[in-house]
Amino acid sequence: MxxxxxxxxxxxxxxxxxxxxxxxxxxxxxxxxxxxxxxxxxxxxxxxxxxxxxxxxxxxxxxxxxxxxxxxxxxxxxxxxxxxxxxxxxxxxxxxxxxxxxxxxxxxxxxxxxxxxxxxxxxxxxxxxxxxxxxxxxxxxxxxxxxxxxxxxxxxxxxxxxxxxxxxxxxxxxxxxxxxxxxxxxxxxxxxxxxQARRALFQGTVLAVTGSVGKTTVSRLLAHTLGAHERTHIARTTHNDLLTARANLFSLSDEDSAVFEVSRLGLPGAERILAPKVVVVTAIAEAHLEDFGTMEDTARAKSQLLRGLDAEGVAVINIDAPHSDVILNVAREQTSHIITYGTSESADVRLLSYEPGTGAITASCDGDEFSYSIGMTGEHNALNSLAAIAVLKGLGRDRSRYMEAIAEFAAVEGRGETQEMTVGGRRVTLVDESFNANPTSMRATIEGFGRRYADRRRILVLGDMQELGPDAAEMHGALADAVARSGAEKVFLMGPLMSSLWAALDDAQRGAHMMSVDQLLAVLPEELQEADAVLVKSSHSTGLDRVVKAWAEQPSPQSPRSWRLVVSGPAVQGVGYRRWIRDEAQRRQLDGWVRNRSDGRVEMLMHGNEDTVRALIAAAHTGPPRASVDRVTSRVVETVPESGFRQRPTRTIRRTRDNS
Known part of the structure; x- marks a missing residue:
C-alpha cells in the first residue's frame, strides 16, 4: 500500500x-x-x-x-x-x-x-x-x-x-x-x-477543492483515500491562498496525484496555475459574506476554480448546495464530465441514509446501492465522503478498492475531531469544531451533535461567527432553533455577536455568556458532569481552540479502552507476524484477538490503557524479522473483547470488506 x-x-x-x-x-x-x-x-x-x-x-x-x-x-x-x-x-x-x-x-x-x-x-x-x-x-x-x-x-x-x-x-x-x-x-x-512552468513539469493528476465549508476535510480525505494505492501529495499547511498554491507547486515531485485546497484568497488565479484535472465544489454557505455579498455571489466566486478545467476535466459538485445551478452552468461551459453528489434524487452519488450513532451510511452511485461507515461524525461528513466517492467515479477508479481507506479516515483537528479527556476530574467526550463556523455549518453540527450523543448530557460551547456582514447579529440569533432541536442541557457562549443567541435561549439552557476564553476556562470545568458530551465550535479567530488545547494538556488518569488495529504491507502474512503481535500483546497484558484477513492484512482488537496500546502500535511497525509493514492504522471502538488474548481463526471470516 x-x-x-x-x-x-x-x-x-x-x-x-x-x-x-x-x-x-x-x-x-x-x-x-x-x-x-x-x-x-x-x-x-x-x-x-x-x-x-x-x-x-x-x-x-x-x-x-x-x-x-x-x-x-x-x-x-x-x-x-x-x-x-x-x-x-x-x-x-x-x-x-x-x-x-x-x-x-x-x-x-x-x-x-x-x-x-x-x-x-x-x-x-x-x-x-x-x-x-x-x-x-x-x-x-x-x-x-x-x-x-x-x-x-x-x-x-x-x-x-x-x-x-x-x-x-x-x-x-x-x-x-x-x-x-x-x-x-x-x-x-x-x-x-x-x-505555470513548474506545473507543466508535473505528470500526476491535480485535484483542487473549494467551497464555503468542507474544503479541508474533503481535501484530506481525498489524499488519504488516493494515498491508499498511490503516491499522493497534499500541502502540510492549512493556508490555502494563491501564494501557498504557488509555493506548493514547487513541492511536487514524481507523485501520482496532488490535492490542493483553494479558498477565496486563491481565486481568481489558482485555476490558472493549478490547471486541475478534477475540481470539487463542496458547499455554498453563509461564510465570508463581508467579502462576497450574497450566497449567489459566493457560488459565482467559487465557480472560478472550474475555469481551470479543460474539456477532459472532471467537475464534482454538491447538488444540494444553494445556487448549485450557478456552479453547474460554469462547469458545463468547461467540460461534459460532471458528477453531482448529495441527498437530492437527481444526484449521481446519493446519500440514502446516515446513522449518527454508528456512522453507518447507505448510498447509491448510478443506481448501485452500497453501505459503508466512516470514522467522522455528522451528516455533513457523510456528504464529504460522497465527494470522495464521486471523485473516484470521475477518475474511473474501482470504488471497492478504496472504501476501507474512506472508512479509516478520522476527522481533522478543529473540524470534528473527537477526544476523550478529563476536565476538572470528570471524564468527558469533546468534539472539537473550533477551526471554522458559519450559520450553515453551525446548524448542521449542533443538530448532528445532538443526535449523536442523545444518550447523554450534552453541552454546547459556541463562539462568534465572523465575516457575516450587516446581518451577523440576526444570523447568530437564528441558531436558537438548532440549539433547541439538539436537546442540549446547557449552552455556553463567547463573544459579542452571541448576545442575540443568548437572548433567544430558554432560561433552562443558559449556562454563561462570556467575552474571553480565560473566563470560559475558569467557569466551564465546574459546570461539567461525568460522561458529558461537549461541542466546541466557532470561527477560528474567536480563539475557542484554546479551550480544547488547555483541556487536552491536563494530566488525567487513563481509563482502559478498546482499539482496532489494521496492519498492511507486502509481507505481514506468512511470516509469523500474527503470532508475534499476539505474543507482544499478551506480554503487555492486553485483552483481545488477532486474525489474518482475506485482503492480506492483519487485524486485531485490543483492550487496555492508551499508553500501553500506543507502545504496541509503535512496535507493530517493525514486527518479526521477515515482516515488511507499510502502515498501521488504529481506531478507538466501543466493542470490549473477552478477557485474555487469543488468535482468532481465519476460517471464521466471511467478509471481504471491513467497515473499521
Missing part, C-alpha cells in the same frame, strides 16, 4: 536545458497547461497549451536522480503540525531551469547572477525566508514589490545570500546587495509564469 506524502522523498530534479520548448506559449500568456496522455511522435510526453491546443515536447528537459542512501520521508498520515507550505532542505528539489533560463522565461534582467549551482527549487515569501533564516540551505526564489525594505530585512538576518534570489520590479532604483535580484516588468505576472 502506498502512502500519502506531504513532502518529497529525497529526489533531485534537475532541468537539463533551458525551457525553450515551453517559453513561447507561456510568455505569450497561455494561462494553463495540461499533460496529455499520449506520447509525441518522438516518444516523449507532451504538454498542451489550452489556448492553442498545440502539443509541445517537454519531457526531454527533465532528468530525475534519486539520492542514494537518503531516508524515506513517506508518512502514514497527513502532518498538520507545521504551518509551513514547503519545507526547504537540500535533499528535496524541484528546479525550473537555472538563473539564465529563469531570466529568459520571465523577460527579466539580473542585477547579479546567482551562484552557478542555483536553481529555483522552492518559492517562498520573504516573511517565510526570514522565519527560516540559516535553515534555508537550498535554492529559494522569493519576491518583493518593495525591494528596499525586503533587502534591509534580509541583510539584517542570518539568511545566506547564496541560497536566495528575489523577483523585483524593473522600475526604480535598487541598492547593491549580496542577494541576487531578477528585475521583471510585472512581479505578479512573473510569479504566475514560473508557477
Amino acid at each position: 502506498m502512502s500519502i506524502r506531504p513532502e518529497f522523498e529525497s529526489t533531485d530534479l534537475v532541468l537539463a536545458g533551458a525551457l525553450d520548448d515551453i517559453l513561447d506559449v507561456i510568455i505569450q500568456g497561455a494561462a494553463q497547461w495540461t499533460p496529455t496522455e499520449a506520447p509525441s511522435a518522438q516518444g516523449s510526453p507532451t504538454v498542451t497549451s489550452v489556448a492553442s491546443k498545440a502539443p509541445i515536447p517537454k519531457a526531454s528537459v527533465l532528468k530525475t536522480a534519486v539520492t542514494e542512501g537518503a531516508p524515506d520521508s513517506r508518512v502514514q498520515s497527513v502532518d498538520r503540525s507545521s504551518e509551513e507550505p514547503v519545507a526547504v532542505t537540500s535533499e528535496r528539489r524541484a528546479a525550473v531551469g537555472d538563473a539564465a533560463d529563469l531570466a529568459q522565461l520571465l523577460g527579466g534582467t539580473w542585477t547579479r547572477m546567482p551562484e552557478p549551482q542555483w536553481r529555483p527549487e522552492a518559492l517562498l515569501s520573504v516573511r517565510r525566508v526570514l522565519r527560516r533564516g540559516r535553515r534555508v540551505q537550498s535554492s529559494v526564489l522569493t519576491s518583493s514589490k518593495d525591494p528596499l525594505r525586503s533587502l534591509k530585512r534580509l541583510a539584517a538576518s542570518d539568511v545566506d545570500p547564496h541560497h536566495v534570489a528575489l523577483l523585483v520590479p524593473d522600475t526604480g532604483e535598487v541598492p547593491d546587495s549580496a542577494f541576487p535580484m531578477l528585475r521583471v516588468p510585472d512581479v505578479d505576472r512573473a510569479l504566475e509564469q514560473v508557477s
Whole structure:
C-alpha cells in the first residue's frame, strides 16, 4: 500500500536545458497547461497549451536522480503540525531551469547572477525566508514589490545570500546587495509564469477543492483515500491562498496525484496555475459574506476554480448546495464530465441514509446501492465522503478498492475531531469544531451533535461567527432553533455577536455568556458532569481552540479502552507476524484477538490503557524479522473483547470488506 506524502522523498530534479520548448506559449500568456496522455511522435510526453491546443515536447528537459542512501520521508498520515507550505532542505528539489533560463522565461534582467549551482527549487515569501533564516540551505526564489525594505530585512538576518534570489520590479532604483535580484516588468505576472512552468513539469493528476465549508476535510480525505494505492501529495499547511498554491507547486515531485485546497484568497488565479484535472465544489454557505455579498455571489466566486478545467476535466459538485445551478452552468461551459453528489434524487452519488450513532451510511452511485461507515461524525461528513466517492467515479477508479481507506479516515483537528479527556476530574467526550463556523455549518453540527450523543448530557460551547456582514447579529440569533432541536442541557457562549443567541435561549439552557476564553476556562470545568458530551465550535479567530488545547494538556488518569488495529504491507502474512503481535500483546497484558484477513492484512482488537496500546502500535511497525509493514492504522471502538488474548481463526471470516 502506498502512502500519502506531504513532502518529497529525497529526489533531485534537475532541468537539463533551458525551457525553450515551453517559453513561447507561456510568455505569450497561455494561462494553463495540461499533460496529455499520449506520447509525441518522438516518444516523449507532451504538454498542451489550452489556448492553442498545440502539443509541445517537454519531457526531454527533465532528468530525475534519486539520492542514494537518503531516508524515506513517506508518512502514514497527513502532518498538520507545521504551518509551513514547503519545507526547504537540500535533499528535496524541484528546479525550473537555472538563473539564465529563469531570466529568459520571465523577460527579466539580473542585477547579479546567482551562484552557478542555483536553481529555483522552492518559492517562498520573504516573511517565510526570514522565519527560516540559516535553515534555508537550498535554492529559494522569493519576491518583493518593495525591494528596499525586503533587502534591509534580509541583510539584517542570518539568511545566506547564496541560497536566495528575489523577483523585483524593473522600475526604480535598487541598492547593491549580496542577494541576487531578477528585475521583471510585472512581479505578479512573473510569479504566475514560473508557477505555470513548474506545473507543466508535473505528470500526476491535480485535484483542487473549494467551497464555503468542507474544503479541508474533503481535501484530506481525498489524499488519504488516493494515498491508499498511490503516491499522493497534499500541502502540510492549512493556508490555502494563491501564494501557498504557488509555493506548493514547487513541492511536487514524481507523485501520482496532488490535492490542493483553494479558498477565496486563491481565486481568481489558482485555476490558472493549478490547471486541475478534477475540481470539487463542496458547499455554498453563509461564510465570508463581508467579502462576497450574497450566497449567489459566493457560488459565482467559487465557480472560478472550474475555469481551470479543460474539456477532459472532471467537475464534482454538491447538488444540494444553494445556487448549485450557478456552479453547474460554469462547469458545463468547461467540460461534459460532471458528477453531482448529495441527498437530492437527481444526484449521481446519493446519500440514502446516515446513522449518527454508528456512522453507518447507505448510498447509491448510478443506481448501485452500497453501505459503508466512516470514522467522522455528522451528516455533513457523510456528504464529504460522497465527494470522495464521486471523485473516484470521475477518475474511473474501482470504488471497492478504496472504501476501507474512506472508512479509516478520522476527522481533522478543529473540524470534528473527537477526544476523550478529563476536565476538572470528570471524564468527558469533546468534539472539537473550533477551526471554522458559519450559520450553515453551525446548524448542521449542533443538530448532528445532538443526535449523536442523545444518550447523554450534552453541552454546547459556541463562539462568534465572523465575516457575516450587516446581518451577523440576526444570523447568530437564528441558531436558537438548532440549539433547541439538539436537546442540549446547557449552552455556553463567547463573544459579542452571541448576545442575540443568548437572548433567544430558554432560561433552562443558559449556562454563561462570556467575552474571553480565560473566563470560559475558569467557569466551564465546574459546570461539567461525568460522561458529558461537549461541542466546541466557532470561527477560528474567536480563539475557542484554546479551550480544547488547555483541556487536552491536563494530566488525567487513563481509563482502559478498546482499539482496532489494521496492519498492511507486502509481507505481514506468512511470516509469523500474527503470532508475534499476539505474543507482544499478551506480554503487555492486553485483552483481545488477532486474525489474518482475506485482503492480506492483519487485524486485531485490543483492550487496555492508551499508553500501553500506543507502545504496541509503535512496535507493530517493525514486527518479526521477515515482516515488511507499510502502515498501521488504529481506531478507538466501543466493542470490549473477552478477557485474555487469543488468535482468532481465519476460517471464521466471511467478509471481504471491513467497515473499521
